[in-house]
Amino acid sequence: xxxxxxxxxxxxxxxxxxxxxxxxxxxxxxxxxxxxxxxxxxxxxxxxxxxxxxxxxxxxxxxxxxxxxxxxxxxxxxxxxxxxxxxxxxxxxxxxxxxxxxxxxxxxxxxxxxxxxxxxxxxxxxxxxxxxxxxxxxxxxxxxxxxxxxxxxxxxxxxxxxxxxxxxxxxxxxxxxxxxxxxxxxxxxxxxxxxxxxxxxxxxxxxxxxxxxxxxxxxxxxxxxxxxxxxxxxxxxxxxxxxxx
Ligand code: PEP
Numbered sequence: 001x002x003x004x005x006x007x008x009x010x011x012x013x014x015x016x017x018x019x020x021x022x023x024x025x026x027x028x029x030x031x032x033x034x035x036x037x038x039x040x041x042x043x044x045x046x047x048x049x050x051x052x053x054x055x056x057x058x059x060x061x062x063x064x065x066x067x068x069x070x071x072x073x074x075x076x077x078x079x080x081x082x083x084x085x086x087x088x089x090x091x092x093x094x095x096x097x098x099x100x101x102x103x104x105x106x107x108x109x110x111x112x113x114x115x116x117x118x119x120x121x122x123x124x125x126x127x128x129x130x131x132x133x134x135x136x137x138x139x140x141x142x143x144x145x146x147x148x149x150x151x152x153x154x155x156x157x158x159x160x161x162x163x164x165x166x167x168x169x170x171x172x173x174x175x176x177x178x179x180x181x182x183x184x185x186x187x188x189x190x191x192x193x194x195x196x197x198x199x200x201x202x203x204x205x206x207x208x209x210x211x212x213x214x215x216x217x218x219x220x221x222x223x224x225x226x227x228x229x230x231x232x233x234x235x236x237x238x239x240x241x242x243x244x245x
Pocket of ligand 1: 008160164165166167168203204205206224225226227228
């Protein structure tokens with residue numbers, strides 16, 4: 001299966017630089033043997049989608065509301081993302097879980113809303129530093145998978161150890177191998193044969209310098225990239241690493 005390289009632009013990029021970055025990604029994406037996705041903030045989705053129209057680079061949101069519409073001031077529905085040009089959405093990112101108190105149950109409801117609107121969800125799971133120090137990483141991630149993914153699940157899982165996000169600290173290849181093998185086992189245990197086909201991304205300080213090694217680990221189906229996705233050269237270098245596999 002082709003690997004997926006997804007850029008999470010977080011709360012960065014006004015529309016003009018978003019358009020420029022999207023154009024640079026588009027220009028460098030030709031001929032790559034991986035799937036490419038950029039996830040701008042809400043306000044730049046339409047701009048990025050216009051810059052990428054007719055290309056193989058997809059556009060996604062970074063969150064959506066669990067309801068289709070209603071009195072939810074400041075929120076955005078999955079259908080609104082779709083209407084703005086998105087075809088994917090990141091859900092349950094650790095920054096949403098930590099800063100907005102999102103629970104596994106809420107993430108599962110959002111996944112259902114996303115699929116209903118025609119979006120492909122990327123559901124993030126991962127342990128905190130304390131949980132890893134306490135040896136609870138597999139238990140925590142197993143519960144997150146059980147609680148956040150509806151059955152059936154037609155999407156992607158991203159394993160993002162919280163302590164590696166935006167810190168410059170990357171999980172070792174051994175950590176990634178152990179966790180991705182565990183997640184695959186859990187997916188198969190919880191979803192049967194369908195669990196074999198779910199792509200499992202790694203996210204957490206992935207850079208051009210470490211991407212080749214991380215993307216070569218068994219069961220790694222691509223990367224979710226934060227900081228390095230804000231620079232086309234770095235993002236495309238990671239995409240080239242994914243295309244070599
Ligand atoms: C992320 O936030 O999903 C992420 C992986 O960020 P970074 O690459 O900056 O660690």
